[in-house]
Amino acid sequence: MTYILQLVTAGLAVGSVYALIAIGIVLIYKCSGVVNFAQGAFVMMGAYLTFAASRLGLPPVLAVTLALVLMAGIGVLAERVVLRPMLKAPVVAVMMVTLGMLIMIRASCLAVWGPDPLAFPRIFPDGALELFGVFITYNYLTAGVLSILLSLGFLGFYRFTAVGLMQRCAADNPRAALAIGIHTSNQVSLAWAMSAGLAGVGGTLLATLNGLSLGLADIGLIAFPVIVLGGLTSLGGALVAGLLLGLLQSFTDGLLSPMIEDLLRAHTRIYSVGALQQVVPYALLVAVLLLRPQGIFGRKGSERL
Template sequence: MNEFLTAGGVGLGNGAVYALLALGFVIIYKSMQVVSFAQPAFMMAGAILVSYLTPRFGFWLGALLGVIAIAAVALVVERVAIRPMVGKAVFVIAIITIGVDIVVRVVAGSFVGVDPRSIGDPWGLGAVSLGGVRVQERHIAAIVAATLIVLLLFAFFRYTRIGLAMRAAALDQEAAMAQGVSIGTVFAVSWALAGALAAVAGVFAASGNVIDRSLWMVALVALPVIILGGLDSLGGAVVGGLVIGLVEAIVRTYHSTWFPFLGTNTGSIAPYVVMLLVLLVRPHGLFGTKEVERV
């Protein structure tokens, strides 16, 4: 039981990171009906940038500056590479984001350097005991931060003018434009938000660890998450992130009893298997809107 609960703590902590990443995907998808494959690169760039900033500004200010900087990078990318393609097939834009991902990742990766870099977070690998269950502080921090960010995000969509504009644009782009919503601003804000979320996720994914060039692989787990939750559901992204995180952690823990014939850990492919199984039953995810095609 204790083992199971420990896995649960790890799962929720990782799940919070996945949820943040997935929210970025969903925000972009809702505004422009495109899955941005550039998120992994922004996440890695965020972690690396923060690792450069923390020695000078301290962790909190450094992380904040890093997140803002990555949001700005995402803004520029949107304006330069994505905006000219608006109106083209979504597949074309998605492929462009793959191109952006590769370029940003290579540029960011060249700053990793030879010496091990750490994010400089105050948690490290410290752990506390909650009712006999050891939970790492970084996982608690990730859960708390994700909760706060999700609440802020939902309040943002609910109460601000631009949030309202974004919801309107997601519902019906042309009708929103007819009402005076600037679609360009919506695109820009959604990319900036997604970049910022990716950078925050990067900080937590890298905490307690050394940053290496394969950090971006963590962000790929967000893809099964958004498929599980549904591409256009913010709530689905959060739930999906936690579910995938839990499944992954539990499979990782019980790997040797469940799959003794497989040597390396099956936890790494569990998210994709869950995704395939969900798609067999519900092709549009758990909370996604069913696609209706009008002729």
């Protein structure tokens, strides 16, 4: 039982970071109709910027805040300079441009910080908390709690503030929003700023868990099964799906993989199933697309990938 709880806490911690990143993708999609493949690059860059700010001697809170602000600026820049001129371009062209941004940002980080993983500065205290016999490291605990709080805070902002209301209207029907006086282009820029800022914080949290490397950008690929599962237009769905996927990966890694390996060892010459937990999100993605294309919380018929 303790082992199961251990898997649950680890799954929720990682899943909450997935959710935070996926919420950013959903937000951009809702507001501008762009499927942003560069979100993983924003995640990675946010972590590198926090790293750089820490190296300058800034305390962790300031380093993360500075990275968040810089990432928000990069998000606005990406929208205004790269995406806005492509307003009437075909969807595929826009997707290719976001892929190009991913490659460019990754190459820039490679040029500045090199290809090797870096020791990420300690942001949260060492040690672990024991709760009902389950040990949760402060890293996991803080990353999970912070991600969930940020996600909920963001959903609250979207739901209860006047700006959030304008964002929802602009996302729902941009032409109607423009007609009643909402400055829709500003709302799109704001969405990119918030999305990139969230990604930057998510990247920092992931780096505290897994270390800092260019591989952080791959998280963008995991975020896509999350948004497909949650429904491409549902922010709440992204949160729930992120947590679900984190749990699923954790249980696959901790329970399913060893069970399958035992079975295979007993009957075949295969000894390992490799990193099965990395396959699970995409298997789930295929299953969701086949059975419920609109995702768990998406509106039927509104968006089908």
